[in-house]
Amino acid sequence: MALKIVLKPHEKLIIGGAVIVNGRTRSDFVVENNVPILREKDIMSLKDADSPCKKIYFVIQLMYVDEKNIADHHKTYWELVKAVVDAAPSRKPVLHEISESILHNRYYQALKLTRKLIDYEQEAINNVRNTAGRI
Numbered sequence: 001m002a003l004k005i006v007l008k009p010h011e012k013l014i015i016g017g018a019v020i021v022n023g024r025t026r027s028d029f030v031v032e033n034n035v036p037i038l039r040e041k042d043i044m045s046l047k048d049a050d051s052p053c054k055k056i057y058f059v060i061q062l063m064y065v066d067e068k069n070i071a072d073h074h075k076t077y078w079e080l081v082k083a084v085v086d087a088a089p090s091r092k093p094v095l096h097e098i099s100e101s102i103l104h105n106r107y108y109q110a111l112k113l114t115r116k117l118i119d120y121e122q123e124a125i126n127n128v129r130n131t132a133g134r135i
Contacts, residue, residue, distance in 0.1 A: 005039075017065045030080040037063045041110060045123070053121040056080045057114045060098070064107035077123045084117075088124070091117060121135065 007013060007022040007029075014020070016035035031037060038061065049058035059080060063073045081095050094117055101110035 003037065005031065006039070012043065014038040014043060014065055019097075035105070038065065038108075038111075051121055051125075052080060052084050053114065053117045054086065055119060056098075057111060060102065060107055060110050060114060063102065064106055064111070074102075088120075091120065093119075 003012045005013065005028070006109060009022060009024050011021060011022045013022070015037050016051060026057065034061065042061075044054065044058050044061060049055045056077065059073050059077045063070055063077070066073065082100065085092055093111060098110045098113045098117070101107070101113060
């Protein structure tokens, strides 16, 4: 099934590992085969992966678009998951869901679930900052 994509001016997109940057005008195009696609809003750069949960997102993104190094990405993923579970055992159910998606090659679904993990992490960081600010 074909996927129609509309890109805003200067919007970035990853298709099958290739980074595409749109020009000055809006563009419409159709992807007719099944390849990994990430819009700019779903792309995380290495420099933005500055927390444990964001690193998990980044490595899942790599699994999705860099299949030739999948074994290395899986190894990194499981190391990061162990660290997050050790620090926040309450996140184990969502990490299980993410891992199930990965094991079934549903990387985009895993990325969407990881956004929830990042939101939780950010909330926890904000709570610690607020508590520390009151002391």
